[in-house]
Structures are given as structure tokens and as C-alpha cells.
Amino acid sequence: xxxxxxxxxxxxxxxxxxxxxxxxxxxxxxxxxxxxxxxxxxxxxxxxxxxxxxxxxxxxxxxxxxxxxxxxxxxxxxxxxxxxxxxxxxxxxxxxxxxxxxxxxxxxxxxxxxxxxxxxxxxxxxxxxxxxxxxxxxxxxxxxxxxxxxxxxxxxxxxxxxxxxxxxxxxxxxxxxxxxxxxxxxxxxxxxxxxxxxxxxxxxxxxxxxxxxxxxxxxxxxxxxxxxxxxxxxxxxxxxxxxxxxxxxxxxxxxxxxxxxxxxxxxxxxxxxxxxxxxxxxxxxxxxxxxxxxxxxxxxxxxxxxxxxxxxxxxxxxxxxxxxxxxxxxxxxxxxxxxxxxxxxxxxxxxxxxxxxxxxxxxxxxxxxxxxxxxxxxxxxxxxxxxxxxxxxxxxxxxxxxxxxxxxxxxxxxxxxxxxxxxxxxxxxxxxxxxxxxxxxxxxxxxxxxxxxxxxxxxxxxxxxxxxxxxxxxxxxxxxxxxxxxxxxxxxxxxxxxxxxxxxxxxxxxxxx
Numbered sequence: 372x373x374x375x376x377x378x379x380x381x382x383x384x385x386x387x388x389x390x391x392x393x394x395x396x397x398x399x400x401x402x403x404x405x406x407x408x409x410x411x412x413x414x415x416x417x418x419x420x421x422x423x424x425x426x427x428x429x430x431x432x433x434x435x436x437x438x439x440x441x442x443x444x445x446x447x448x449x450x451x452x453x454x455x456x457x458x459x460x461x462x463x464x465x466x467x468x469x470x471x472x473x474x475x476x477x478x479x480x481x482x483x484x485x486x487x488x489x490x491x492x493x494x495x496x497x498x499x500x501x502x503x504x505x506x507x508x509x510x511x512x513x514x515x516x517x518x519x520x521x522x523x524x525x526x527x528x529x530x531x532x533x534x535x536x537x538x539x540x541x542x543x544x545x546x547x548x549x550x551x552x553x554x555x556x557x558x559x560x561x562x563x564x565x566x567x568x569x570x571x572x573x574x575x576x577x578x579x580x581x582x583x584x585x586x587x588x589x590x591x592x593x594x595x596x597x598x599x600x601x602x603x604x605x606x607x608x609x610x611x612x613x614x615x616x617x618x619x620x621x622x623x624x625x626x627x628x629x630x631x632x633x634x635x636x637x638x639x640x641x642x643x644x645x646x647x648x649x650x651x652x653x654x655x656x657x658x659x660x661x662x663x664x665x666x667x668x669x670x671x672x673x674x675x676x677x678x679x680x681x682x683x684x685x686x687x688x689x690x691x692x693x694x695x696x697x698x699x700x701x702x703x704x705x706x707x708x709x710x711x712x713x714x715x716x717x718x719x720x721x722x723x724x725x726x727x728x729x730x731x732x733x734x735x736x737x738x739x740x741x742x743x744x745x746x747x748x749x750x751x752x753x754x755x756x757x758x759x760x761x762x763x764x765x766x767x768x769x770x771x772x773x774x775x776x777x778x779x780x781x782x783x784x785x786x787x788x789x790x791x792x793x794x795x796x797x798x799x800x801x802x803x804x805x806x807x808x809x810x811x812x813x814x815x816x817x818x819x820x821x822x823x824x825x826x827x828x829x830x831x832x833x834x835x836x837x838x839x840x841x842x843x844x845x846x847x848x849x850x851x852x853x854x855x856x857x858x859x860x861x862x863x864x865x866x867x868x869x870x871x872x873x874x875x876x877x878x879x880x881x882x883x884x
Contacts, residue, residue, distance in 0.1 A: 375403070379547060383554040389413075392558045393430050396499075396551040397510065401432065403547060404495060404540040406512035407523055407533070408433035412453050413508045413555070415444075426453055426509065435523040436489045449476040452496055453509040460506060462497040462545065466535035490529040495536040497548045501556040508555055510548060515540060568790075572630050579636050583644040586633075589832055594629035596828035596876055597821075600867070601625055603874045604824070611866050615820060620789045625821045628796035632825060635776025643769050648715045649754045649761050655715065658751060662708050665736045665746070666701065673697040707731045707746065717761035725756045774801050775810045792819070800825040805861035815864075823864045827871050830854065830863070835877070847877075 379399045386392040397411045410431040417423045425444040449455040455477040456463045465471065468479040468491045484491055493515050499508035514523060514533045521532045536544075580587045605617045617625070636644055642651065650658065673693050680689045710727045732747040747755070754763055762770060778798030786793050799822035802808035804815035834850040837843075845853070851872055857863040870876075 379403070380550045383550060384557075386554070387558055387561045389555070389558045389562050390429070392554060393508075394432075396547075396555070397430055397432050400510055400512060400544055400547055400551070403543040404512055404536060405515050405519060406495070406536075407435055407514040407516050408489075409510065409512040411508060411510050413559075414447060414457065414506055417444075426451070426457065433489070435528075436487050438487050450478060452477045452479065452494065453511055456496040456511075457498050457506045457509050460498055460500065462495065462541055464536050464541060465494040465496070467492055468494050490523065490526050492529050492533045493535045495540060495544060497544050499548055499552040499555055501552055503556075507552065507559065510544070510551070512536070512544065568627070572627055575634055576630055579633055582641055583633075583636055586836070589836060590630050590633055592832045592836075593632065593825065593828045594626050596832060597629040597825045598622055598626050599879060600824045600828060600871055600874075600876050601821070603870055603876065604820075604867070607870065612820070612870075621821075624790045624793055625796065625825075627790060628793045628821065629825055629828070631781060631793070632777065632797045632800050632829065633773060634780055634797070635773035635778070638776035638780075639769055639773050643762070643766050646761050646766065647717075649717060649757050650715050650751060654751065654754075658711060658747065659708070661736075661744075661746060662704060664738075666704055668736060669697060669700050669704070707734070711747070711755065714755040717757070718759060725758075728752060728755045771801070771809050774798055778810075792821075795819060796821045796825070800829055802826075803862040804864060808862070820867075823867055827854065827863055827867050828876075830857065831871070831877065 382399070383392065383395055386395055393411050393413070397409050400406070401409050408431070410428060412426040412428055415425050415427050417425055424447045426447050427444045428440075428442055431440050445451060445454070447454050447457055449458050452463060452465070452468075455475075469481070471477070471479060479491070481491075483489065491513050493513070495512040495515070497510050498506045499510060501507050514529065515536045516523070517532050517534060521528065523529050523532065576590050579590060601617050601622060604612050604615055607613055607615070648655070673696065677690055677693050679685075680693070707727075710731060714725065714728050728747070729752070732745060732749075732752040734746040735743050736746065738744050757763055760767075775798070778794050781794035781797055784794075796819050799811070799813060799818055802811065802813040802818045802822060804818070804823075806812050806814040831850060831854065834845040834853060835847065854863060854868050854871070858865040858868050
């Protein structure tokens with residue numbers, strides 16, 4: 372039995388998932404004591420500053436009856452058998468649950484027996500205690516059997532085959548519970564750390580999207596698409612990625628990297644992040660005010676000239692000519708303003724004939740101080756001549772710096788061994804196979820495959836997203852065509868794009884969260 376206990380202890384120390392560990396603890400406890408059934412609870416606090424200490428029923432096992440069970444909580448007090456064992460920090464050995472010792476503070480709840488037809492007789496209940504001497508759980512064993520294979524389907528079976536738990540059972544459960552308490556404490560701590568990381572990632576994504584609401588949902592969609600693509604690549608049996616595989620830890624690492632791939636946007640000016648047009652709103656208002664001033668100046672000039680005609684007794688035809696001149700100049704100015712508004716709209720692909728903008732920029736007027744000024748200054752002209760998107764080269768460089776910020780910020784986080792590549796993967800999603808990407812100009816063989824997959828997902832979502840005010844969503848066939856062009860240009864991995872398209876990843880993204 373000592374060898375078996377050592378084997379059980381090793382098995383418990385290797386399990387990090389709390390639910391799986393509880394199953395192992397309960398199964399092994401029943402095995403060493405010969406219990407037909409059992410259940411297990413963990414101690415928790417209810418939410419709030421005045422949170423009550425609770426016992427949460429997590430799991431039950433029974434060799435004799437089958438039934439559905441679900442988690443529930445109950446107050447941790449001495450009115451329940453499990454609660455009493457927890458508060459006393461020592462085991463309770465009950466020969467007959469329906470005949471409790473006199474003076475017991477606890478009661479037996481027979482509702483389970485009535486509901487299932489099962490008969491509870493002997494019980495052995497032990498607390499699970501952490502290394503800090505805190506009760507973190509309770510294990511409750513039911514019906515010690517004379518023979519392990521015997522099923523207890525009727526009361527007569529219980530009468531004949533169930534015996535009280537003996538001192539040897541108490542001793543074995545005590546040894547197992549001691550190790551189980553340490554293992555459970557470790558697993559709960561691991562779960563807390565995992566929950567902390569989940570909370571950090573969620574809060575970080577929310578922070579990113581609060582600064583750039585125009586891309587709300589982008590990070591989560593990219594994570595879903597990337598993880599789904601990775602799972603498909605993992606199942607691929609032929610081609611360049613036949614030998615590529617991803618463990619659950621790899622997928623979690625990839626999910627975090629994908630969720631945080633734009634984390635560096637917190638280091639970019641907000642006005643640049645949310646720039647929807649080529650000119651900022653306040654700059655466009657200044658241009659509009661300038662055009663309005665020119666229009667009023669033209670009207671004043673023509674009106675002054677009409678007064679002179681009237682004062683000199685000039686012919687009516689001269690007045691009509693001035694009216695036509697004003698209407699023509701108004702139409703030209705309105706046409707110039709319309710050209711500015713059209714040029715101010717960003718495009719997804721390179722486009723634009725900017726001769727009209729250049730001509731407008733050469734037009735001048737005299738301001739109130741008598742200075743000669745241009746209708747459009749150099750900065751406005753440069754913005755309106757951007758032939759793709761809404762950003763000037765300087766602004767685009769600022770946006771691109773978010774990748775460097777991402778790597779720098781994420782590198783300061785102690786991710787641990789299993790998540791150590793999160794900064795590297797997230798920081799390489801804008802690299803291109805031909806070495807023209809940023810920020811490090813990595814070539815194909817230097818780019819992690821996870822980053823290559825993220826690049827495909829990132830570009831696809833940026834093209835098809837319907838939540839961006841500066842552009843309409845690109846139709847699916849056009850978006851896929853752009854991915855193909857990116858492959859031809861040496862930017863994206865052709866095999867990953869093929870798998871992405873053949874598997875129609877966009878139709879079946881499933882979050883691993």
C-alpha cells in the first residue's frame with residue numbers, strides 16, 4: 372500500500388487543473404479506503420467585502436447509482452457534516468449517518484438518498500489542509516464495502532456489505548489528504564495565477580479598444596481567427612506544415628499574443644489612432660472657414676464694383692456681367708471645396724488624381740491683414756494627397772511604432788516559461804517574408820510561424836471589419852484576392868493563406884477562452 376500511496380502522490384502533484392485534480396483525489400481516496408461513493412468540496416468566499424465563507428460542492432462519484440449532479444454552495448458551519456469536519460480540522464468517522472452520536476451539532480441531509488434510492492450508511496469525512504494550515508477543502512467518503520466489486524443497489528445490499536470505516540481507513544485517508552491538501556493548494560494557486568493573467572489580458576484589450584474604439588473587437592477576432600488557423604495547421608498531414616504541431620499551452624500562448632498584438636497602441640497619440648479622414652476635423656473646419664472667407668471677400672469685391680458702376684451711371688449690362696462673374700467664381704470655389712471633401716476621404720487601395728488639389732493649393736487670397744495666403748497650406752496639401760488610407764507618412768510611422776511599443780511593453784511582463792514567446796510572437800505580426808516589414812525587417816525564416824498566421828488573420832479582419840468609420844467592409848472575395856496579392860508580393864506565407872482559404876477559417880472561429 373505504501374508503494375500505491377507514493378504512486379498516488381506523484382499522480383496528484385502532476386495535475387494542475389483543479390477539476391481534474393479533485394477527481395483524482397476523490398477517486399484515489401475511495402480506492403485506498405474501499406468507499407463505494409464520495410464527494411468533495413472546496414472552501415471559498417462569497418463576493419463582497421463582507422463575504423461569507425462557503426463550501427462549494429464540486430464533484431461526486433458513486434459506483435452503484437448514476438445520477439446528475441451540479442455545483443452548489445452552502446455556509447461553512449458546524450450544522451453540516453462537511454462543515455463540522457472543516458471547522459474542527461480533523462476527520463469525522465460516522466458508522467451510521469442515520470444514527471448520529473448524541474450531542475452532534477451536525478445533521479445528515481437524506482434528500483440525496485430519497486431522490487436516488489441510494490442508502491448512505493458509513494461516512495468518513497476529512498478536511499484538506501494547506502501548507503499554511505488553512506482548510507481549503509473537504510473530502511467525504513460514503514459506504515465502506517467489504518468487497519470492492521459489490522454494487523449497492525438496495526438497502527439489503529447496504530445491510531450486508533457496508534461496514535464502518537476502520538482505523539486503517541482513517542490512517543490511509545489522513546496520509547492521502549495531507550498530500551491532497553498541498554496539491555490542491557498548488558492547483559488553486561495556479562488557477563489564481565491563470566485567472567490573473569486572464570484578467571490582465573482582458574483589461575489590456577479593453578484599454579486598447581477604449582483608446583481606439585474604431586477597431587473595437589479587432590483584437591478578439593484576430594485571436595479567434597489565428598487560434599483556429601493554428602488548430603487546422605496542427606491537423607494538417609501534408610505540405611510544408613505537416614510536421615508543425617501546437618500543444619494546448621502553445622495555443623494559449625498564441626491566443627494571448629494575438630489578443631495583445633496591438634497593445635503598443637497605448638503609446639501612440641489617440642488623435643492619430645482614430646484619424647478617420649485625411650484631415651483632422653478641426654483642420655477641415657479651418658479650411659472650410661478659409662473658403663467661406665474667400666466667398667465673402669468675393670461677394671464684397673463684386674458688390675463694391677457694382678456700387679462704382681451705379682455711381683458712374685454705367686450700363687445695366689455691366690451689372691449683369693458682374694453678377695455672372697460672381698456666380699462663376701462661387702461655382703469654382705464650391706467645386707474646389709467639393710474636390711477637397713472628395714480627396715479627404717481615405718481609400719483602401721492606392722488611388723487618387725491630385726492635380727485638382729495641387730491647383731487649389733496654388734490659389735491665393737488676401738487676408739484681413741493684407742497678407743497673401745494660399746487656399747491650402749503645404750501640410751493640408753500633403754494630407755489630401757495621401758493616396759491610400761488616411762495617414763501621412765509621418766503619422767503612418769507613428770502608427771507603425773505600436774509594434775515596437777508592443778514588444779517593449781510585453782517584454783517587461785514575467786510571462787513564465789510556457790508563455791515566454793508572447794512578446795516575440797506579438798511583436799512580429801507586421802513582418803513580411805521578403806524582409807520589408809517592420810519593425811525589425813525580418814525575413815521569412817526568421818519570422819515565427821505563429822506571427823505569420825497572425826498576419827493573415829490581422830489583414831483579413833482589417834479588410835472585412837464593418838466597424839471602422841473610415842472605410843466600408845471589403846467584400847469577402849475581394850479580401851481574399853488582396854491576401855493572394857500579398858502572397859505574390861512576398862509579404863504573406865502562401866501555404867498559410869491557402870489553408871486559411873480552403874478551411875474557410877472565417878466561418879468557424881472558436882475562441883479557446
